[in-house]
Amino acid sequence: MPMKRLVLSLILALLTWVSATTRAEALSCTASMVSPVVFSGLDILTGGSVDASSTLSVTCTVNSLDGLVGSLLTITICPNIGQGSGGSSSGVRRLASGGNLLNYNIFQDSNRTVPWGHASFPALGTVPAMTLQVTVPPLLQTNQASVSRDVYFRLAGSQQTAPPGTYQSNFTGSPDTTISIGLGLLGCAGLLSQSTTADFIVRAVIDKNCTVTTQSVNFGSVGFLSSNIDQSGQVRVTCTLSTGYSVGLGVGAFTPTTRRMTRSSSFIVYGLYRDNGRSQGWGDTAGTMPTGTGTGLTQNYTVYGRVPPQATPPAGTYNDTVAVTVTY
Structure with a gap:
């Protein structure tokens, strides 16, 4: 009798294994x-x-x-x-x-x-x-x-x-x-x-990319334009890593150092420069623009402005809008 029970157990185990195999083969995902x-x-x-x-x-x-x-x-x-x-x-x-x-x-x-x-x-x-x-x-x-x-x-x-x-x-x-x-x-x-x-x-x-923000050049309130009036602003450039770029300041019909702030038909001549000594005009053509290579972080450029001595126009607020162009 013990031997018969052993054989029966083996047969049941075999049947269970076959059933499991059949179920696994019947499913595919x-x-x-x-x-x-x-x-x-x-x-x-x-x-x-x-x-x-x-x-x-x-x-x-x-x-x-x-x-x-x-x-x-x-x-x-x-x-x-x-x-x-x-x-x-x-x-x-x-x-x-x-x-x-x-x-x-x-x-x-x-x-x-x-x-x-x-x-x-x-x-x-x-x-x-x-x-x-x-x-x-x-x-x-x-x-x-x-x-x-x-x-x-x-x-x-x-x-x-x-x-x-x-x-x-x-x-x-x-x-x-x-x-x-x-x-x-x-x-x-x-x-x-x-x-x-x-x-x-x-x-x-x-993709290669650059962004730019600015801080205006404000010459403040002055009287007679009998001597140099110097102020500065900033151009802040952010470009992707290793991206070469140049920063141009539009001049319109003038030159980097003979720009005009206007009020009605009157104007004040001024210049924008790349250096503190006001000897390198900042424009929008080759040789007049600073260049750089992006780091992914903001890089600051100081804009040096100067109003040279000239005949003083009528009192009032004079301004000019300058287009900043980053080429990359």
Whole structure:
């Protein structure tokens, strides 16, 4: 009798294993990121963060399972997203352009507060679970069901010194996108688990760019124009790293040192200069403009103004508007 019980136990174990194998083979799933992940409208000089999003879609197909036709099958999906080809550091993912890097991350929520991680890279964050249910079809038939979840991306701010270029991270196969799939209560960790992948690319393009702000040159209130009146202002230029540029001050119909402030038909002659000694006029042609190379940070240029001695026109407020042009 003891020997018969042993043989029976072996037969039951074998039948259970065959049933598990049949269920695993009857389930197949595919996954994809339904839209490209591109940080569009990126102006790195503003220093602000930039957001993007996509949707992860998973579709599962179920064939007929012996003895389970018509039953509702629960499928658990655990989408692991790794660090990508750009790598990561201290839980922050990177986009790469040659040896240059940009920081970004992937999140589970629209507020970008809960990082989306990978079981093999716990520093990146946790792995959310997705579930779907599908009815087991009759023999020789299939049923299909899909589930999707939004995926949120954020390019970190305060990266103004990153040089222009195309930055990218590729998520290709395992372990970058390991979409674990399982049946029933055991979920992704169960005996019937399998996996698929969802390849995608994250990209950001930094174009050459410059911005400019100014501080006016105010000569103040004066009486007779019998001697030099000197004042200064500023031009503040911010250009992307390694971007060469020049800064021109428009002269209109005049020269850099014979500009005119006007009031009705009266005028006052003045000049704008690149140097404190007021010997190098500042205009908008080659040889009269300062040049520089961007650092990603603001670079200041002092505008030296002078009203030379001249006949004093009628009293009043005289002004001129000068166009500042940054060419890069």
